[in-house]
Amino acid sequence: MSDSVLAFNSIAFHYQTGKKKEAVSIFDGIDFRVNDGEFVSIIGPSGSGKSTIFRLVTGLENPAAGEIFLNGKKTENRLGQVGYMPQQDLLMPWRTIKENAVLPLEIKGMKKAEAESRVLQLLDDFGLKGVEDKYPGDLSGGMRQRVSFLRSILSGSNILLLDEPFSALDAITRLSMQEWLLAQWQKWKKTILFITHDVDEALFLSDRIFVLTGRPNHQLTEVTVPLGRPRTVRDLSRPEVVTLKEQLIDQLRSKELS
Known part of the structure; x- marks a missing residue:
């Protein structure tokens, strides 16, 4: 835990939905760690819990079970403890x-x-x-x-949550902003947790990728991006990255169809 600035320990979470207030389980005992200075992206099918992770980190929601640690400390009141950049500015x-x-x-x-x-x-x-x-x-x-x-x-905060911040931009502006973001991340030495639906974006930006596979999530799949830094968009054409991209897309597609 000493190197992690954000940790989920056996987190369970569910929403109440419908007139009968039936519980819809999103997470059932998930664990993950984000280390100091890392850039980690979260991908997954719609409704799999990507934004729920952010709501739990920011304190807008609280888990039904488990513990959340910020900077090595179990934190019950997390409101205002992390930086947040939403999809809309x-x-x-x-x-x-x-x-x-x-x-x-x-x-x-x-x-x-x-x-x-x-x-x-x-x-x-x-x-x-x-x-x-x-x-x-x-x-x-x-x-x-x-x-x-x-x-x-x-x-x-040393922890920044970025929720699909470039999704509304055109392709050229989006790439420019991705390159700019990497430069700012390296300059400010922040820890970034980044939600995206774009596998290329996740591969280009991240040290690791967390893959959510549906509901309820019992665990996250963690993928290490096989690229060093600095990197350019041309690195996405390397064979090992193309293979990983295809595997991630197949995994997401299978969950969308299931």
């Missing part, structure tokens, strides 16, 4: 980019002048210099996601 359209970016610092009670000063120092690193006084509607999807990622960084 959730920027406030009436706030400027600077005003959106300072939001996590405001929530922490930092004085306005100090919060704005800190954000202004980071704008260049995030490719946002010169747009701080614009509004979200003035920016492209990729630029808005940069603001969203900046907010997750400013949460101060």
Whole structure:
């Protein structure tokens, strides 16, 4: 447990559904560890529990059984303990980019002048210099996601959860953002847990991939990506990566059809 910053120990979770409030089991005793500085992606069929993992980590849901550890400590109240970047950027359209970016610092009670000063120092690193006084509607999807990622960084947590943040972007912008994200991850040395439906994206970004196989999940399948770092998108054409991609797609397809 000493090297892990996030751990699920024998986690069970179910939803209550329908008029009779019948229990639908999502997890039945799953275990996993995410180590300090890792980039781990989660893939799986729709409804298999990918987003539920994030809700459990953030504290929006609590397990029916088992324990969740953050930075080596069993943590009951997890609200606000990790950074979160959603699929939609959730920027406030009436706030400027600077005003959106300072939001996590405001929530922490930092004085306005100090919060704005800190954000202004980071704008260049995030490719946002010169747009701080614009509004979200003035920016492209990729630029808005940069603001969203900046907010997750400013949460101060060493653990960042990214929930399909590039799924709405066109293919070229998406690849550019993936490359940019890897550069930021290596610079900030954060631990990232990343949800995606795109197997290529998971292979390109990740050290390991967690595969959910359906409901209820009794265990995760863990796959180590056979690529070193730094890497480029061309590395996805290597034979061992192509073979792994085909295996993952076959595994996901079989669960979607079952």
